[in-house]
Amino acid sequence: MELKRGVGPWLCLHHLLAAGVWKAWKTYVEDYEPPSDGQFSKILVPTVDVVRTTWLLSTVMGAGKPCLLVGESGTAKSVTIGNFLGSLDAATNIILNINFSSRTSSADVQRAVEDSTEKRTKDTYGPPMGKRLIMFLDDLNMPRVDKYGTQQPIALLKLFIERKGLYDRGKELSWKNMKDVQVVAGMGPPGGARNPVDPRFISLFNVFEIQFPSTDNLRTIYQVRMGPCVGRGGGWRCLQGRVVDDSLCGRRCWHCRRSSRATCSSCPATRSARSWATGSRT
Numbered sequence: 001m002e003l004k005r006g007v008g009p010w011l012c013l014h015h016l017l018a019a020g021v022w023k024a025w026k027t028y029v030e031d032y033e034p035p036s037d038g039q040f041s042k043i044l045v046p047t048v049d050v051v052r053t054t055w056l057l058s059t060v061m062g063a064g065k066p067c068l069l070v071g072e073s074g075t076a077k078s079v080t081i082g083n084f085l086g087s088l089d090a091a092t093n094i095i096l097n098i099n100f101s102s103r104t105s106s107a108d109v110q111r112a113v114e115d116s117t118e119k120r121t122k123d124t125y126g127p128p129m130g131k132r133l134i135m136f137l138d139d140l141n142m143p144r145v146d147k148y149g150t151q152q153p154i155a156l157l158k159l160f161i162e163r164k165g166l167y168d169r170g171k172e173l174s175w176k177n178m179k180d181v182q183v184v185a186g187m188g189p190p191g192g193a194r195n196p197v198d199p200r201f202i203s204l205f206n207v208f209e210i211q212f213p214s215t216d217n218l219r220t221i222y223q224v225r226m227g228p229c230v231g232r233g234g235g236w237r238c239l240q241g242r243v244v245d246d247s248l249c250g251r252r253c254w255h256c257r258r259s260s261r262a263t264c265s266s267c268p269a270t271r272s273a274r275s276w277a278t279g280s281r282t
């Protein structure tokens with residue numbers, strides 16, 4: 001399809017179906033389901049961003065290609081990938097989570113891969129026949145840079161993705177072909193403990209930038225999260241929208257909401273509260 005001027009922003013909000021029809025992403029947004037084990041870190045509120053990112057992940061992973069999500073901290077990269085991997089058929093997919101840190105070594109990565117694969121033929125290894133091993137590498141750029149300027153786990157993974165195999169660490173140093181293994185990863189931009197990664201390694205991935213949620217999406221996330229706290233009763237429920245708006249858009253006078261200050265002198269409610277507090281009320 002030939003993209004015309006102005007189609008870029010349109011693509012952000014719409015999905016092009018095979019029939020050539022545009023469908024708004026927001027029509028795919030499902031109701032929020034709390035995680036079955038109740039873990040706070042696994043909470044993912046469905047928003048347009050989540051639906052779009054999940055579609056990108058499933059398209060790229062479905063084509064058997066490595067995928068990398070890059071974005072600021074708190075943009076839900078880890079939970080979106082985790083949620084997508086959790087939705088895959090457990091009978092045909094084995095998930096291997098590796099959280100990278102500054103102490104992760106290339107031997108740690110190789111051990112994790114070897115523990116999840118088995119020998120198929122003389123020099124071919126892979127997950128049990130009929131299954132696919134998906135490695136989820138979180139915080140990919142955390143490993144420390146050694147004195148030669150190399151991040152060792154990254155150098156090993158570059159070989160692994162590019163040549164689809166590894167060298168055995170035994171005496172023989174024999175080559176092991178790895179079959180049916182796929183990689184998906186997430187990382188934040190360099191800075192702090194995160195290091196710039198070899199661009200030749202990054203070029204092996206389909207890379208997507210995850211933007212911070214828009215105010216509308218943030219409003220949805222906060223409102224859904226506050227739901228169980230305010231219950232179904234009318235009193236607290238009516239405050240929910242105001243609390244969310246005030247958290248997102250800066251503080252307003254709680255009483256009259258006209259002033260941008262937390263309390264404003266023109267608001268009669270604030271004036272009377274202040275006079276009570278200072279004892280000047282007669």
Ligand SMILES: Nc1ncnc2c1ncn2[C@@H]1O[C@H](COP(=O)(O)OP(=O)(O)OP(=O)(O)O)[C@@H](O)[C@H]1O
Pocket residue numbers: 040041042043044045046047050071072073074075076077078079080139186187188213221
């Ligand atoms: N739709 C959503 N968008 C953004 N964050 C969400 C959403 N739903 C829930 N969250 C919550 O936001 C928090 C941040 O998520 P997550 O840890 O996945 O971010 P991250 O991008 O991986 O950050 P980091 O780069 O620090 O690892 C989590 O607690 C998650 O539950």
Ligand SMILES: [Mg+2]
Pocket residue numbers: 077078079138139186
């Ligand atoms: Mg993360």
